[in-house]
Amino acid sequence: MGQDKKMVESITSMDVDFAQWYTDVVKKADLIDYSSVKGCMIYRPYGYAIWENIQKILDGKFKATGHENVYMPLFIPEGLLEKEKDHVEGFAPECAWVTVGGQENLSEKLCVRPTSETLFCEHYASIIKSWRDLPKLYNQWCSVVRWEKNTRPFLRTREFLWQEGHTMHATAKEAREETLRMLNIYADFCENELAMPVVRGPKTPSDKFAGAEDTYAIEALMHDGKALQAGTSHYFGDGFAKAFDIRYTDKNNQLQYPHQTSWGVTTRLIGAIIMTHGDDNGLVLPPAVAPIQVVIIPVAQHKEGVLEKASEIRDRLLKAGYRVKLDDSENTAGWKYSEYEMKGVPVRLEIGPRDIESNQCVLVGRHNREKSFVSLDTLETSVADKLEEVRSGLWEKALKNRENRTSACTSLDEIKKTLDEKGDGFIKAMWCGPEECEDKVKEITGVGSRCIPFKQEKIAETCVCCGKPASQMVLWAKAY
Amino acid sequence: MGQDKKMVESITSMDVDFAQWYTDVVKKADLIDYSSVKGCMIYRPYGYAIWENIQKILDGKFKATGHENVYMPLFIPEGLLEKEKDHVEGFAPECAWVTVGGQENLSEKLCVRPTSETLFCEHYASIIKSWRDLPKLYNQWCSVVRWEKNTRPFLRTREFLWQEGHTMHATAKEAREETLRMLNIYADFCENELAMPVVRGPKTPSDKFAGAEDTYAIEALMHDGKALQAGTSHYFGDGFAKAFDIRYTDKNNQLQYPHQTSWGVTTRLIGAIIMTHGDDNGLVLPPAVAPIQVVIIPVAQHKEGVLEKASEIRDRLLKAGYRVKLDDSENTAGWKYSEYEMKGVPVRLEIGPRDIESNQCVLVGRHNREKSFVSLDTLETSVADKLEEVRSGLWEKALKNRENRTSACTSLDEIKKTLDEKGDGFIKAMWCGPEECEDKVKEITGVGSRCIPFKQEKIAETCVCCGKPASQMVLWAKAY
Numbered sequence: 036m037g038q039d040k041k042m043v044e045s046i047t048s049m050d051v052d053f054a055q056w057y058t059d060v061v062k063k064a065d066l067i068d069y070s071s072v073k074g075c076m077i078y079r080p081y082g083y084a085i086w087e088n089i090q091k092i093l094d095g096k097f098k099a100t101g102h103e104n105v106y107m108p109l110f111i112p113e114g115l116l117e118k119e120k121d122h123v124e125g126f127a128p129e130c131a132w133v134t135v136g137g138q139e140n141l142s143e144k145l146c147v148r149p150t151s152e153t154l155f156c157e158h159y160a161s162i163i164k165s166w167r168d169l170p171k172l173y174n175q176w177c178s179v180v181r182w183e184k185n186t187r188p189f190l191r192t193r194e195f196l197w198q199e200g201h202t203m204h205a206t207a208k209e210a211r212e213e214t215l216r217m218l219n220i221y222a223d224f225c226e227n228e229l230a231m232p233v234v235r236g237p238k239t240p241s242d243k244f245a246g247a248e249d250t251y252a253i254e255a256l257m258h259d260g261k262a263l264q265a266g267t268s269h270y271f272g273d274g275f276a277k278a279f280d281i282r283y284t285d286k287n288n289q290l291q292y293p294h295q296t297s298w299g300v301t302t303r304l305i306g307a308i309i310m311t312h313g314d315d316n317g318l319v320l321p322p323a324v325a326p327i328q329v330v331i332i333p334v335a336q337h338k339e340g341v342l343e344k345a346s347e348i349r350d351r352l353l354k355a356g357y358r359v360k361l362d363d364s365e366n367t368a369g370w371k372y373s374e375y376e377m378k379g380v381p382v383r384l385e386i387g388p389r390d391i392e393s394n395q396c397v398l399v400g401r402h403n404r405e406k407s408f409v410s411l412d413t414l415e416t417s418v419a420d421k422l423e424e425v426r427s428g429l430w431e432k433a434l435k436n437r438e439n440r441t442s443a444c445t446s447l448d449e450i451k452k453t454l455d456e457k458g459d460g461f462i463k464a465m466w467c468g469p470e471e472c473e474d475k476v477k478e479i480t481g482v483g484s485r486c487i488p489f490k491q492e493k494i495a496e497t498c499v500c501c502g503k504p505a506s507q508m509v510l511w512a513k514a515y
Numbered sequence: 516m517g518q519d520k521k522m523v524e525s526i527t528s529m530d531v532d533f534a535q536w537y538t539d540v541v542k543k544a545d546l547i548d549y550s551s552v553k554g555c556m557i558y559r560p561y562g563y564a565i566w567e568n569i570q571k572i573l574d575g576k577f578k579a580t581g582h583e584n585v586y587m588p589l590f591i592p593e594g595l596l597e598k599e600k601d602h603v604e605g606f607a608p609e610c611a612w613v614t615v616g617g618q619e620n621l622s623e624k625l626c627v628r629p630t631s632e633t634l635f636c637e638h639y640a641s642i643i644k645s646w647r648d649l650p651k652l653y654n655q656w657c658s659v660v661r662w663e664k665n666t667r668p669f670l671r672t673r674e675f676l677w678q679e680g681h682t683m684h685a686t687a688k689e690a691r692e693e694t695l696r697m698l699n700i701y702a703d704f705c706e707n708e709l710a711m712p713v714v715r716g717p718k719t720p721s722d723k724f725a726g727a728e729d730t731y732a733i734e735a736l737m738h739d740g741k742a743l744q745a746g747t748s749h750y751f752g753d754g755f756a757k758a759f760d761i762r763y764t765d766k767n768n769q770l771q772y773p774h775q776t777s778w779g780v781t782t783r784l785i786g787a788i789i790m791t792h793g794d795d796n797g798l799v800l801p802p803a804v805a806p807i808q809v810v811i812i813p814v815a816q817h818k819e820g821v822l823e824k825a826s827e828i829r830d831r832l833l834k835a836g837y838r839v840k841l842d843d844s845e846n847t848a849g850w851k852y853s854e855y856e857m858k859g860v861p862v863r864l865e866i867g868p869r870d871i872e873s874n875q876c877v878l879v880g881r882h883n884r885e886k887s888f889v890s891l892d893t894l895e896t897s898v899a900d901k902l903e904e905v906r907s908g909l910w911e912k913a914l915k916n917r918e919n920r921t922s923a924c925t926s927l928d929e930i931k932k933t934l935d936e937k938g939d940g941f942i943k944a945m946w947c948g949p950e951e952c953e954d955k956v957k958e959i960t961g962v963g964s965r966c967i968p969f970k971q972e973k974i975a976e977t978c979v980c981c982g983k984p985a986s987q988m989v990l991w992a993k994a995y
Contacts, residue, residue, distance in 0.1 A: 075588035104560065106558035108557065109555070130615075131625075133612060134614045136610075154557075
């Protein structure tokens with residue numbers, strides 16, 4: 036019981052200090068360790084396995100929609116990065132530069148890729164010649180580097196893992212369709228597999244990706260009421276194609292510029308999972324990406340037949356395709372309960388001598404810790420049901436948190452008052468269009484524009500900031 | 516037919532110029548493209564898919580033997596790299612250094628990882644405390660950078676993809692067992708899945724990995740008679756543990772240093788596949804890693820029912836778990852034959868109106884291009900048989916090439932004469948132990964030591980170089 040207590044005591048309560056709670060969880064759930072390079076994380080086996088599960092699901096969705104994986108170089112020569120003006124302005128300030136290779140100073144310094152538009156464009160210029168070569172639907176899984184000043188595990192790190200899709204299309208229409216197709220794949224993944232509600236919509240012009248014509252985002256609301264951008268999809272038009280001289284011959288034998296997209300999600304999603312679903316007992320993982328979906332804890336495991344039965348159950352569940360762990364270590368059952376709650380395992384299965392006599396076991400969902408007794412005859416179905424109960428329970432809780440923390444406001448005073456009274460959250464308010472109004476909202480109330488939701492509502496006739504006629508509802512929030 | 520001819524003409528014959536043939540194949544089979552960074556390759560979809568298949572198979576074998584994946588930072592601070600003396604001496608000359616981050620000069624320069632022993636050791640020092648924490652069986656899939664002067668696609672590049680396993684064990688015995696277990700996993704994978712015979716054994720001391728006590732390798736012989744090191748596994752003893760102060764408390768409450776291994780294979784394996792199995796028609800892929808295992812070519816596809824039947828066959832084979840492509844493009848059947856031969860697709864399936872009438876189709880194995888007519892009733896089994904026929908055919912051919920090119924020699928003159936008469940290949944010859952004899956063999960005959968095969972033969976009583984008594988048979992060859 037000493038160990039039990041120690042684990043529980045060692046987590047800060049999320050309502051006392053959310054930031055410290057987050058740091059405690061990423062460490063105590065064995066997700067990461069810090070390295071001696073500031074801002075570069077070590078992804079430990081349990082944390083990396085979550086990413087592997089995210090990769091596997093998304094990679095399947097990308098391939099099912101015709102995308103192919105490639106691998107581009109880690110380095111971008113300075114001259115190549117400079118080819119598109121807006122792009123280099125956006126990224127140059129946070130580049131890490133290789134200046135020495137093999138003990139010699141390089142004649143041209145190399146940027147460690149912060150994103151790979153320029154590399155993809157250079158390659159596309161060499162392989163796209165005819166309309167027959169289009170579309171090109173490429174994706175890459177890799178790590179990228181951005182020299183951030185302030186870093187936090189998963190949320191903002193100097194090196195992070197991601198995927199970046201880069202596609203080329205014959206027409207603007209096709210490219211725009213692709214941009215939204217991928218945004219929706221991300222959004223559906225977040226909502227269905229991660230049980231995390233998101234708002235879909237374009238960013239305001241000031242928040243567009245460097246070099247993009249339009250940037251779309253999915254925005255999630257964390258437990259503490261701060262927003263988190265969970266994925267982005269960009270439409271580039273033919274700007275990069277012109278800068279990199281990518282042209283194809285169309286069916287009428289005319290030279291044309293193709294139209295381009297890029298889209299990405301990162302290991303930030305793990306941060307989003309933690310802050311959407313976690314509680315004071317630690318991590319809570321949605322079943323689709325949990326490295327362990329069911330942990331089996333034998334009760335009174337020294338008694339005859341208990342471990343045999345527990346192993347038999349493990350084998351049955353493995354065979355049914357679940358990710359299962361049987362913990363038959365010498366630790367107490369209580370210690371084990373705390374341990375796997377901390378690690379966010381969605382379902383705990385307890386089995387002891389009396390259960391065996393009754394041909395049953397206990398299932399406990401991580402989201403509400405309620406026990407149900409189920410027959411061993413129909414175990415596989417009961418586990419499926421319990422996992423779905425956890426998923427839908429997490430979804431309902433997250434949705435309720437978002438609803439409770441979303442307010443419509445018609446003036447800056449109302450925004451300030453709402454934030455004071457209800458705490459952080461999403462603010463829905465009208466905006467007339469110019470960056471000055473955006474900046475002023477942020478300056479006065481502290482919330483920034485997150486996106487212009489596809490699902491518009493008419494909150495008012497006029498801009499929340501300047502009072503001029505306004506037709507767009509913007510979603511505002513403080514953000515990670 | 517014009518396109519047909521063009522494709523065939525555009526490959527250099529392997530017997531005329533093997534190096535040019537290799538370069539032609541990697542380009543014409545769409546495996547890679549060159550980037551503007553010297554020595555950094557672009558892995559195109561078809562080339563990257565081979566690597567994905569290799570990853571999937573090996574990752575399964577690693578996990579089945581208890582290994583877990585992690586991800587370590589891309590950067591190693593100079594001070595960390597310097598902690599183990601032999602290691603830094605080995606790698607410092609070929610490091611790429613980041614000296615500027617976020618527009619500021621870094622106070623300590625960062626090496627882009629050439630290998631990650633130092634990062635793993637730093638992490639192990641923070642997480643290994645007790646015998647309960649051992650063994651640690653970690654693996655990482657990533658890219659690494661070594662600033663090579665001369666580069667060739669897949670074989671020697673400044674950036675390459677690999678996996679690096681790093682494990683820690685309580686005893687030297689366990690660590691030595693792990694070293695050989697992983698060497699054998701690599702060797703069995705090369706032999707069974709890649710149909711590529713390998714010789715297993717330790718490297719001579721001069722050829723050990725920087726910082727290792729023992730290095731073991733698997734050595735394959737390419738079509739041209741040059742050797743290629745296809746994988747390595749290292750035993751480190753407790754050298755790194757001491758340098759990084761990694762200690763654990765054993766069951767008797769005594770502080771002990773753990774014992775360490777590391778092991779890796781790289782995208783070089785793709786180069787090995789090309790040079791082991793390829794022919795004058797292009798690439799030849801072993802079925803286990805082929806992105807397309809069966810390509811379906813409809814004959815007279817404009818005739819009624821042909822494309823319908825071809826699609827039906829594709830769906831049947833997809834359902835049976837094969838990687839299948841139906842090429843219903845407008846290109847001629849002849850052009851398609853050349854195209855998929857160039858890409859090394861193991862089995863071609865032809866189906867035309869007369870075949871449909873007879874309820875049959877044609878299967879052609881890429882290794883010998885022999886046709887067989889098979890009934891559509893038992894298509895799945897026939898395809899399985901044909902794929903196995905390709906695999907075993909490749910194996911037999913590669914084994915025969917190695918046998919024809921392996922010679923036992925008892926003097927330096929005999930080595931020179933053998934190489935002159937038979938061309939490059941493996942030379943089996945005795946060695947008495949010192950580096951001087953190794954160097955002299957290389958200087959005079961051009962072949963270097965590849966490994967000391969586990970399967971020893973007594974070629975002679977004395978060293979092939981100095982004539983002193985010798986008990987070890989070494990395998991010698993020119994190498995990639």
